[in-house]
Amino acid sequence: MFLRILGWFWVITGILFLLKPNFLRRRIQKKSxxxxxxxxxxxxxxxxIPLIGAGARYEGLLAKIILVIGIVxxxxxxxxLKAKAAGKIMDFxxxxxxxAFRVWALCQIGIGVLILMIK
Numbered sequence: 001m002f003l004r005i006l007g008w009f010w011v012i013t014g015i016l017f018l019l020k021p022n023f024l025r026r027r028i029q030k031k032s033x034x035x036x037x038x039x040x041x042x043x044x045x046x047x048x049i050p051l052i053g054a055g056a057r058y059e060g061l062l063a064k065i066i067l068v069i070g071i072v073x074x075x076x077x078x079x080x081l082k083a084k085a086a087g088k089i090m091d092f093x094x095x096x097x098x099x100a101f102r103v104w105a106l107c108q109i110g111i112g113v114l115i116l117m118i119k
Contacts, residue, residue, distance in 0.1 A: 003054050003115055006047060010112030014105045021101035025094065044077035054118055062117060069111060 017023065048070045055067025 002050055003118060006050060007112045007115030010115060011109050012112075014108035014110075014112055016105075017108065018102055018105035021098045021105065025101060029094065038081070041077045041081055044073055044080070048073040048077065051115070054115075058118060062114060066114060066118060069114075 051066050051070030051073065055063045055065075055070060057063075
């Protein structure tokens with residue numbers, strides 16, 4: 001049940017970011033605050049641990065892809081804790097054109113659909 005909610009959350013936020021990519025850019029700017037990065041790390045763990053659990057529990061290629069995505073998300077979360085690494089990543093992302101944010105939104109929708117396909 002939790003994976004279904006998580007999948008729909010990813011799809012809905014991906015659609016939101018696809019329609020309003022500047023909203024995503026503003027969200028990235030807000031992440032640069034030190035206290036917010038810690039909360040984001042906890043949120044990342046909250047979403048990544050079920051992905052890893054679901055990927056390990058089920059058989060098949062789709063489940064293994066979800067497992068790898070969960071591991072990558074946790075690694076990304078650790079980078080968010082370091083101020084220099086997070087600053088460099090955020091500066092890079094803020095320089096990207098709007099089409100890059102739309103591509104990211106499409107990837108997010110794809111990940112949400114993959115999560116919803118796991119039974």
